[in-house]
Amino acid sequence: MEKSTLLTGQTLTFCGNPLHEPWEECVRIDSAGAVLMQGARIAAVGDAAALKSAHPQAHVISYGDDLICPGFVDAHVHFPQTAMIASWGKRLIDWLNTYTFPEEARFADPAYAARIAARYLDLTAANGTTTVASFATIHPASVDALFEAAALRGQCVVTGKTCMNRNAPDDLRDTAQSAYDDSKELIARWHGKGRAQYAITPRFSPTSTSEQLSALGTLWAEHPDCLMQTHLSEQTDEVEWVHSLFPDARDYLDTYEVHGLLGARGLYGHAIHLTPREVDRLAEVQGRVIHCPTSNMFIGSGALNLPALAARGIPLGLATDTGGGSSFSMLRTMAAAYEAAQHHGHALHAAQLLWLATAGSADALHLSGQIGTLEQGHFADIAVLDLRSTAAIAQRANRSYSVWEDVFATIMMGDDRALRATWIAGTCVTA
DSSP, rough: OEEEEEEEEEEEEESSOTTTTOHOOOOOOOEEEEEEEEEEEEEEEHHHHHHHHHTTSSSSEEEEEEEEEEOOOEEEGGGGGGGGOOOOOOHHHIIIIIIIIHHHHHGGGHHHHHHHHHHHHHHHHHEEEEEEEEEEOSSHHHHHHHHHHHHHHTTTEEEEEEOOSSOOOOOOOOHHHHHEEEHHHHHHHTTTEEETEEEEEEEOOSSSSSHHHHHHHHHHOOOOOEEEEESOOOSSSHHHHHHHHHHHHHHHHHHHHHTTOOOEEEEEEOOOSSOOOHHHHHHHTTTTEHHHHHHHHHOOOOOOHHHHHHTTTTTEOOOBBBBHHHSSSSHHHHHHHHHHHHHHTTOOOOHHHHHHHIIIIHHHHTOOTSSSOOOEEEBBOEEEEEETTTTTHHHHTTSSHHHHHHHHHHHHHHHHGGEEEEEEETTTEEE
16 A cells, blocks of 8 residues: 655645636635645545544644645746856847857757756755746757656656757757657657656747748647647847748747647747737637746846736746746746736736646646646645745734735745745655
8 A cells, every 4th residue: 555645734725717717716725734645646635634534544744834735837947047047138139149058058968968957856846846848958868858857756847859940059950850850759758758748849930940840830730749839929129030030920929820830739938029819819729828927027028918818718827937037936936927917907816826836837738637736636746835934924924814915925025945845746855
């Protein structure tokens, strides 16, 4: 019989999407809750006293008044940018040329790729992140490195070889054919093996010719259960560049659509400066928009109107966008999402922010049946938050009148010190 572990504390559960219905009706914190884990999975969620009575053999770990949450799901990152996170200044294109591309060239060395992959997963686990969707580099070994590091941890990751055949340094260019061939081999080697999920990955339209985009669209049609991840309308000058490179396209999204790269399993990072037609098409096909608020602010891209996209029924995820984002923390990212929404006159509730960082991002990655909520049968990927982790947060909590005020203070002021523990597939990986 598999070992049973019972975590007790305040438990966060969802029964709906708080961006589409009143949060009070679909998000709950049980002040005397518990999560029973058996092996890698959640066996039960409920009242602590009842679960203790029903499972007297379980090893009990009490987290007191800490909040037991689903592990955070970071839906758009670049693990190869770990070492150069928080690099000063620049607009997007200059920033890529100055910092990103030189660092990504180092991933031609498989040993370096393996070292950074392990470092990245350690840093994110320390911040309560249990699943990521990451771009790799053009080097197949970079994909192997992240999948191998995740497999050692029993961790679910999404990644794929980044494909670029123009507007990039010579040592970071592939071809239309090699992008197709390498990606196809990696899909066969990794997709669906253990918890590995492959994403076909054109970096963005400016770094792929129409020939390469078409080749990747063909590959996606051949492997429709894969995800596809890319960038969309991050900066206004980027949008203008796309128009100059694709003069016949109706808009930025059309550069993907005409090449077979638009669909419900498509992940479109940023998507700040969308035209009405692009919003209509994303809503129609249920393409996923991944909100990257720390990156959007850090590089000066703009503030996504997330509530407006939610009102159109577009599925949404949340992401740090490491290393364009300046933090590995999904708490910091939730705080930035709150600030971005305020820019458009919306005050997102803590329940909505937590949903975005967990169940929302899991749904964006089409993994909602496996992760993102504390639910029987799901993987036991769990983040435990100390709601009084610093003196500043604790003194605020002393004046709060509800647990939701405590949670909001931790979102707005918390960092890795707020993580009491991170569990991945039923194993505590940081405490």
